[in-house]
Amino acid sequence: MGTVPTGVRGLDALTDGGFPRGSTVIVEGAPGTGKTTLGMQFLHHGAVSDGEAGIYITFEEFPDQLYRDMLAFGWDLRKLEAGNLLRVVAMSPDVFLEQMTEPGGLLEKMIRELDCKRMVIDSISLFRYGAADQEEHRRTLYRLRNILRKFELTSLLIKERGTSTDVSGFEAYISDGFIALQLKQQMEKYRVRTLEILKMRGKRIQEGEHVYRITDAGIHLIPSRSMVEDRSLLKGQTKVPTGIAELDRLLGGGLAKGTVTLLDTNSKANYKYMISTVLANRYEAGDHILALLSSFNTPQDLKRMFAMQGLSLGQIAREDRIYFIEHYNRRYPEGCEANVIDVSGADSREYRHILRERFGPVVEQGLERGDSWFIYYDLNTVISERGKDHVMKFFAEETASIKSLGMTMMVMCNFSEIGPECSAYLERTCNGVIRTWVDGNYQYLQVTKSPNGVISEPYIVETTDESPFIRLM
Ligand SMILES: Nc1ncnc2c1ncn2[C@@H]1O[C@H](COP(=O)(O)OP(=O)(O)OP(=O)(O)O)[C@@H](O)[C@H]1O
Ligand SMILES: [Mg+2]
Structure with a gap:
């Protein structure tokens, strides 16, 4: 099947090289935990190091803002777009689903054009608002997962943490991987960012919470225990x-x-x-x-x-x-x-x-x-x-x-x-x-x-x- 490196070295070490190729991985976290950064790092690394094209779907942010934010990490998204290694697409969740499911639709065209390998969707929590009930939300996610599989995309689905719209456990159930980001209070004095891999199909994962920092070069994760074998x-x-x-x-x-x-x-x-x-x-x-x-x-x-x-x-x-x-x-x-x-x-x-x-x-x-x-x-x-x-x-x-x-x-x-x-x-x-x-x-x-x-x-x-x-x- 192969492995897709994420570009976050510590994360790759924890997952024996990266995500399984073609897998759908959910990254869940509260606001400001670094979900967008992780998603972009994944696409940037794919484009620059592996020559793999990626698509970033955003439902919230304006691309301009995103370009600016990511430039702070030294990631020049416009350049990647010019080289056909990246597309940043801002659209509404409804339009996305419509386009995604439609054969020959906008997204399918884009995927084929770029020979896209990686996709980030920021964020799947927003599908919930368009759905009539939880049942429909589940169906939507299930459909999405199947489409991503069909195109053999290794994808990262961003999910907001702690909203009342949680479909408890369902995302975890249909996804191949699940990563939780947290900002934790430690010893009353300072806060620490932690990453936990709760699931990664076909991989030996290292349990526990691992500390990460957001640095000038993006997310830097320090595995809490070195890999022994x-x-x-x-x-x-x-x-x-x-x-x-x-x-x-x-x-x-x-x-x-x-x-x-x-x-x-x-x-x-x-x-x-x-x-x-x-x-x-x-x-x-x-x-x-x-x-x-x-x-x-x-x-x-x-x-x-x-x-x-x-x-x-x-x-x-x-x-x-x-x-x-x-x-x-x-x-x-x-x-x-x-x-x-x-x-x-x-x-x-x-x-x-x-x-x-x-x-x-x-x-x-x-x-x-x-x-x-x-x-x-x-x-x-x-x-x-x-x-x-x-x-x-x-x-x-x-x-x-x-x-x-x-x-x-x-x-x-x-x-x-x-x-x-x-x-x-x-x-x-x-x-x-x-x-x-x-x-x-x-x-x-x-x-x-x-x-x-x-x-x-x-x-x-x-x-x-x-x-x-x-x-x-
Ligand atoms: N160069 C940098 N160095 C250190 N921290 C940074 C840097 N750039 C951004 N950050 C921090 O990264 C965090 C934002 O990350 P990001 O936007 O990826 O989070 P997010 O989980 O997507 O948030 P949201 O839920 O609001 O979309 C902020 O807390 C910000 O302070
Ligand atoms: Mg974000």
Whole structure:
């Protein structure tokens, strides 16, 4: 079918290149939101960049005014008209419909003459006034849509927002795309223009409201979250898959090796599955694991979760493939005891000392063999046992040495519990941040920071009966 670029770069990025060719897209917005500007940008871009002729139908404005307004964006409409790449037609809605439906009528002639590909109608709201009732209005729109299709025009139908003449949902129903422009009050102080794509047939769209500005070059849209798939993979960087398919896709293959990723989660969120899934996957991928489990996530829990994935925690420990940092003096499953680094009761200095003494040699032996390490670190435990000061003082140093050894680390933390200052510090220190939270009956997950600058949209976390037990929707 092909895609028709709109000339609004951010909008094209959100719609995977532009509108589907031949589609009818409604742009709805209150007065002054930039509908006319968007429509003209679409036609101007088509004419100048793609050599596609367009027709602009206006029921309200005098062309002279329009020419002047658009010249402010550097769009010389008269020149395009002279080159047969544009027609601006001012007429009444009644005449338009009459001419449009009449075979060989004025519009059909014009479309054929120009070999017109794009059309903007400003605005379809006015048809309502000529219609006897809603039923007739619907018929009119339906007829219009069919005519636009017949001529294979990619068209943008402008619609006023918030008039009492709304035919609720019908336009959205018959159109291929629906875009809403809004001027929103934000934080009481300033207003922000937002664009939302509510529908775009045959396209993967990015949900949410995206901010745009009207600049000297027309509409400039900034997608609220960068497109993830398109920019995947930092070249040459080794990825450490988590085993959660959608998360790995979001991350361009997985966590980047030798980086620290923070997982921010509130205690209600069901994260145990996630952790055990990631750890089990890292084991199966050949990693050595160091785990610091929280007071909620007991060694027995982990054993059970591993068993659900067909793995024996004791066996893995006997292979020296997993070690534990233990703060609560808990009993570990059979086979694990020798690999537990007990730090319960140790103060900050002793803690660092014990880790160096016990873990240092393990790492060094493995370095020669080229072992790869995955560290799971529950920072809430460290904070509650050693205090925020310990973290603020040592975390950057600890993570720096972990990174320098090429180890990959996932840090669990609850931002809402540790306060803004410490959260901000951690967010800066870590290479990536994944947030999960519970809202109502759903758990959500979003990548809010990643080494290659990619940010995802929020996903719903769904628990499933089979490994890997969680799925992102
Ligand atoms: N060069 C410019 N820079 C910044 N803003 C501009 C510029 N030119 C126009 N605007 C703003 O663009 C808005 C008008 O855009 P436009 O006429 O496309 O809106 P509209 O949705 O068609 O409005 P209406 O419903 O009244 O027809 C105004 O708010 C105006 O202030
Ligand atoms: Mg307008």
